[in-house]
Amino acid sequence: MxxxxxxxxxxxxxxxxxxxxxxxxxxxxxxxxxxxxxxxxxxxxxxxxxxxxxxxxxxxxxxxxxxxxxxxxxxxxxxxxxxxxxxxxxxxxxxxxxxxxxxxxxxxxxxxxxxxxxxxRAGLKTVADPLWNRWQTTGAIGYFARVATFYIKETGAPEDAGSRVRLRLARHAARNPHAHLRMDLESVDQVMKFPYLIPPLRQSDMCPxxxxxxxxxxxxxxxxxxLPRKPVWVDDWTSVHKEMVYVRGGRHSTADLEMAADRLFRRNGIREPMKDISVAEIYAPATWAELEWLEAYGFCEKGDAWKLEEKGQFHFDGPFPVNPSGGVVCTNPIGATGLIRVAECALQLRGDAGEHQITRKPTRGFSTAWGGSGWTVAHLLSADGL
Amino acid sequence: MEEREERLSQERIMEIRYRWSAGPYLGRFLAELRDKGKFYVVRCPGCERFLLPPRIVCSTCYTRIPEYPDGWIALSGRGILLDWQRVIYPQMDPETGEVRDEPFLHGTFRLDHDLLFVHYLGPADLDEGRLQEGMKVEMVMKPQEQREGKVTDIHYFRIVED
Amino acid sequence: MASGEAFVVEGKLRVPYDNWYGTLASAFFRELRDHGKIRGIRCPACEKVYMPPRSVCPRCLGTLSVWVDLPPTGTLQTFTVVHYDYGQYYQPMKPPYLLGIIRLDGADTGLCHLLGECHLLGEVEQQELAPGLRVEARFREDRKGNILDIVYFRPIR
Incomplete structure (x- = not known):
């Protein structure tokens, strides 16, 4: 560079x-x-x-x-x-x-x-090829219902795993004055009362x-x-496109997320992501995706994210804070959403996040954006004076 | 500005017509589907993958794919049900601006050569309760006179009883 | 499909929108709708009067908030005749029709397309039109709160 x-x-x-x-x-x-x-x-x-x-x-x-x-x-x-x-x-x-x-x-x-x-809903449908699969798309909700289905099937996660993620994000969002949904959610049972959009995906699992x-x-x-502000250094960034609906036939795949994180981590000598990175602001439009994608990025083993969630590992005051802003599930102005991830990471690394400031010492931040069912953008930031 | 002042907006409908060229590969695929009810895939001469739908170049090995009929293979139309979702929230059709609110079933099917395909699972009165992963399915075409040269000329996939 | 024959799929997009004017432009259109009055806004830094009004100065990003009442009269800067018909959703009426750029008396904008007031011209023969022509707004009876509450500008007879 x-x-x-x-x-x-x-x-x-x-x-x-x-x-x-x-x-x-x-x-x-x-x-x-x-x-x-x-x-x-x-x-x-x-x-x-x-x-x-x-x-x-x-x-x-x-x-x-x-x-x-x-x-x-x-x-x-x-x-x-x-x-x-x-x-x-x-x-x-x-x-x-x-x-x-x-x-x-x-x-x-x-x-x-x-x-x-x-x-x-109409806008998202026009993303699909009108000659091939525009008629069949069900937008983001259909996609993430499948993510939830696959996650449960492949990892044995319980039905309430998504609701636990939402509970954490709600608690984070309540501390973030900029967040959109700042709901007072207190228990998993309370979250489980939200209606289904497409089972097993509930309204509470999906971004607004x-x-x-x-x-x-x-x-x-x-x-x-x-300049007067403490700078937040941009160490590296990348983007990955994967092969679209053709061939995959709509089969769910996280190849783009895996490739993007792997590339950044390898280029920057990050061997133990959860140790080397102190905060992650990831673009996951649904709770279930947050679990699956933490695994895809390589932060934990496949099938472990829901268990770590149950242990409270991803809380803003926990050992590996994920989306201390409340994440995409609580705030999603789409064209700004990926940029908010970067901005929130920068605030954390500066120590200026206020009420939702992580308690762990901020060193490096990882932010992502995701879209079109097959594209990941990822950034690696670091705090000044490391 | 005082807080309670009336705020104005402008409602409008944007309507634009398009003519999409399908090209010799997808065009041929759609024509064969419409005219003969045949569902074609191609095999990449470079990496030997099967590609659905047929197209001009393999997206991973960049080999040029021959035009019909070289290397084009008609699938049997039969396969296995992998998973399904009941779409219960209202969908807006961007072609009409209308909201479709009746629920429907989407299935993912494994077709010949391990190709995966998502389509409607039918018929409309299908009992969802008896669906199981691994059930045999087959493609049901719309009657000839209703076909338009679109993928939806395939009416739905139905469960085949053993 | 014979070789060389093109397979074309007809399709369309038809999507509803509801675009918000925002606080400042809402006030402008309420005034137009309820009282048939046109107002501009003055930049406190450069003293220019913007019509249509805007809330943010494009140069210093400062807030503009000083309203200026404008008369319904102005000067034609330039004009054109629209013949091409490109559909009911995008044109205020069936072509042909006349469009002019009008600088209202007391306003500083109107000279350029991006900031200016391009509007319909009526009750006028094309031969009469020339830059400098004095025009006035004719307001709609049942005003709805959009720019077509001014039906057109016509020459002051």
Whole structure:
């Protein structure tokens, strides 16, 4: 890597199922102002912008054209990135690449979603090939119902394993002022009362449709050292596509998650992920996926995640905190979701996460984004002064 | 701004028409399905994998796949039920903007050559309670006059009693 | 399928949307709907009056909140005739129709397409149209709270 990038500012809106008080541009401005304030930078210092959201969800194309005025990018380089569910993760990767290339000193990435403006169910279906399988898709819920089915079958996890994950995430979200669903859930039994969407997947297992935005500011090492915030170093990042529905025939596979984590861990000398990494903010849109994917990333053996969950290992004050923000299951403004993972990781590594700050000493962070049933983006961050 | 002011929005429908070119591989697959009820796969001459649906290049070994009929193999239409889901939450059809709220069954089937395929499990009055992994299934085509050259020309897969 | 024959699948997308104006633009459209009045917004830094109004200054990202009442009269900057028919969902009426960029009296925007007020022109012959023509807004009787509450701009006779 030519130039070492650092995250020097993060900002996000609060997240709700509906934000009728602001239009899309104004929603982005909220996150941008928060990030600038966090970095203590005036807007004119930012050299380039990367913006993004889901296609089709709000029914406005060339969203970048309308966002420019609202993120402070008039007259500056700006590109739009839209890679489905991974959009937020890719926004961060592209901002890192802008800085690593030596082209820019300060780059801002902005992701947003305003899901109530369109129909997410219809939007997600159009991801599928109209000539082959668009008719058969059941969107994210169908996909994650299968994840749950497979997980139970393959690991012998009990029916309440997903609900235990939700209970942890609810407790985390209750401590995070930015989280969307901050429900007061106290017991697994209480979570198990939520209705099924597609058995064994319950409503409580699935992420909400949120509206919100997130922005991060990335600087070169030289610039980062001069700024007031403690920098969070970006050590590495990658993305993996796997072969899509063809051949697999819709069979569930976690190959993309395995490859992405394995590549990052190997390149960075991480041999015991749970020891070497102090916090994970992973993009898992459903509770069951969180369990399965912790195993796929290599944090624990196959079939062990639900057992570790039962022992409370993944709590924010536990030995290996997973999604101390409350995760995607509590907040999902899709185009921002992957970027929120990066931003939350950065806050943890800076020690600025407030009520949901992990108690373990923050050293390295792992954040991911996932989408399109076959694409993973992963980032490895580290705290300053390690 | 005061808190309780009326907030306005604009409701609209976006409707766009498309003409998707299926190309010589998927086009041939769909035509054979519609006209003869035949379900074709191809075998990659490079890595010898079976590819469903047929396509121009193997996505893992990058070998060019011959056009019909070289290396095209019609499946028997029979297979094994692997798993199934009852889809009970409402689905919006992006082609019509309408919400379909009646539940339906989706199955994953293992077809010839270990190929996996997801489709409707039917008929509509199928008793879900008696479904078991490993049951034999077979493809049921729509009547000839209802076929449109789409994968949904396969009406559903039904359970075959031993 | 004969060799060389193309297999084409007809399809479409038809999806409903509900886009929110946000707090500031909602106030603008309520005023237009309820009182038939047009308001712009002044940037306290550069003194420019934006019409249509916006809540964020694109340069300094500051908040704009000083409303300015504007008259329904203005000057035609430029115009065009739309002949091409591309469907009921995207056009305000069946072509042909006239579109003009109008700078309202007292507003600073209107010169450029992105910030300006491009609207329908009516009660006018095409030959009469020329930059500099003085025009006024004709308001709809049953206003609904969108930009077509101004039916069109017509020459001041």
């Amino acid at each position: 030519a130039i070492r990038p650092a995250i020097v500012g993060v900002g996000q809106t609060y997240h709700r199922s509906k934000r009728p008080d602001v239009n899309i541009g104004e929603l982005c401005t909220e996150a941008v102002r928060a990030a600038l304030e966090d970095a203590k930078l005036p807007p004119e210092k930012i050299g380039a912008f990367v913006v993004g959201n889901m296609e089709l969800f709000e029914g406005r194309y060339m969203q970048d054209m309308w966002q420019t005025d609202f993120v402070g990018a008039v007259g500056k380089p700006l590109i739009r990135v839209t890679t489905g569910g991974t959009t937020g993760g890719t926004l961060a990767s592209v901002a890192f690449e802008h800085v690593a290339s030596g082209m820019f000193d300060l780059v801002m990435a902005v992701g947003f979603e305003k899901q109530s403006e369109g129909d997410t 449709a949120s509206e919100g935005a997130c922005a991060i500011i990335v600087a070169s090492e030289e610039t980062a050292r001069k």
